[in-house]
Amino acid sequence: xxxxxxxxxxxxxxxxxxxxxxxxxxxxxxxxxxxxxxxxxxxxxxxxxxxxxxxxxxxxxxxxxxxxxxxxxxxxxxxxxxxxxxxxxxxxxxxxxxxxxxxxxxxxxxxxxxxx
Amino acid sequence: xxxxxxxxxxxxxxxxxxxxxxxxxxxxxxxxxxxxxxxxxxxxxxxxxxxxxxxxxxxxxxxxxxxxxxxxxxxxxxxxxxxxxxxxxxxxxxxxxxxxxxxxxxxxxxxxx
Numbered sequence: 001x002x003x004x005x006x007x008x009x010x011x012x013x014x015x016x017x018x019x020x021x022x023x024x025x026x027x028x029x030x031x032x033x034x035x036x037x038x039x040x041x042x043x044x045x046x047x048x049x050x051x052x053x054x055x056x057x058x059x060x061x062x063x064x065x066x067x068x069x070x071x072x073x074x075x076x077x078x079x080x081x082x083x084x085x086x087x088x089x090x091x092x093x094x095x096x097x098x099x100x101x102x103x104x105x106x107x108x109x110x111x112x113x114x115x116x
Numbered sequence: 117x118x119x120x121x122x123x124x125x126x127x128x129x130x131x132x133x134x135x136x137x138x139x140x141x142x143x144x145x146x147x148x149x150x151x152x153x154x155x156x157x158x159x160x161x162x163x164x165x166x167x168x169x170x171x172x173x174x175x176x177x178x179x180x181x182x183x184x185x186x187x188x189x190x191x192x193x194x195x196x197x198x199x200x201x202x203x204x205x206x207x208x209x210x211x212x213x214x215x216x217x218x219x220x221x222x223x224x225x226x227x228x229x
Contacts (some may be wrong), residue, residue: 003193032215043120043220044159045204051215089159093214102214104161 002026005090007109013114017080021110023073023090024094031093035064035075035090038109039086045073047088080114118142120221128227134181134195137224138147142207147171149218152184152205156182157205166213194226202228206223 004025011089013019023033025044032051048057048064057064061078077084090107121140129135141148149172151160158169161174165184182192188209202227208218 034218043208043222045220046217047219049215091159100164102172104174104214105158106161108158 002108003113004040004090006088006090006110008110009108010111011075011113013080013112015080015082015106015114015116016050019077019080020110021075021077021088021112023075023107025073025090025092025105027071027092027094027105029095030068030071031095033066033073033093034091035062036089036091037062037084038089040086042087078114082114082116085112085114111114120207120219122205122207122221124226125222126225126227128229129197130229131197131199133197134193135197135203135226136198137192137194137226139189139190139192139207139209139221141199141207142219143212145209145219146188147210147213148184149210150190150192151206151208152176152179153204153206153223154202162192162205164213171213190228197228199228202226 008020008033034049035047038044047062050066065074085111089109092105094103096103123138152160164172164207167201168184176178204223208220208221209219210216212216
C-alpha cells in the first residue's frame with residue numbers, strides 16, 4: 001500500500017474558484033512534505049516544503065497546510081487561473097537510519113483542470 | 117541563472133540496448149537527483165548524488181546506474197533496456213541535500229521498442 005495517498009485523483013473547476021487538494025500519509029518518522037506542480041510535458045516545480053514544525057506555508061495563491069498529528073496535508077488554490085491546470089504531486093520524506101539519511105515517498109498526484 | 121538542462125530530450129532505443137542520459141544542474145548546486153516517471157507508477161526516485169558520491173538510492177535494479185562529475189554534472193545509464201523502461205527521466209538539482217528546494221529539468225523522454 002502506498003504510504004502517500006492523494007485525493008481527489010482528478011478535479012475540474014471553473015476559473016476564479018478556489019479548490020483544495022488533499023495528501024494523507026503514513027510515512028514515519030516524518031522529515032518534510034513537499035508539494036509540486038507539474039505542467040503537461042514539463043518537469044515538476046516546487047511549490048512548498050514544510051517540516052514538522054510548520055503548519056502553513058504560502059506561495060502566492062497556493063497555501064499548503066500540514067497537520068503532523070493526523071498526518072494530513074492540503075494544498076489550497078485561491079482564485080484559480082487557467083494556468084493552474086496541471087498535476088499536483090505530494091512527496092513525503094522520511095528520516096532513515098541508513099547512510100542515505102532519508103527515504104522519499106510519492107503520491108500519485110491530483111490532475112487539476114481549470115475551465116473558462 | 118540557467119536552469120537544469122537535460123540531454124537528449126527524446127530518445128528511442130530497442131530492447132537490449134543501453135542508454136546514457138545527461139543532466140547539467142544549476143550553477144552552484146551540488147546535489148543531483150534522478151527520477152523516473154510513468155503514467156502507471158507516477159514519480160519514482162532513482163538516486164541522489166552529492167559531491168560526486170551516491171548518497172541515496174531508490175528501489176531499482178542494478179541496470180540503472182549513475183555518476184556525478186566534479187563540476188556536478190551527472191549522467192544516468194540504463195543497460196539492457198526493457199520495454200518497461202520507457203518513461204520520462206527527470207533530473208533535479210539543489211544546493212544541499214533533501215531539505216533544500218529541488219529544481220527539475222524538462223526531462224528526457226525514453227521510448228524502448
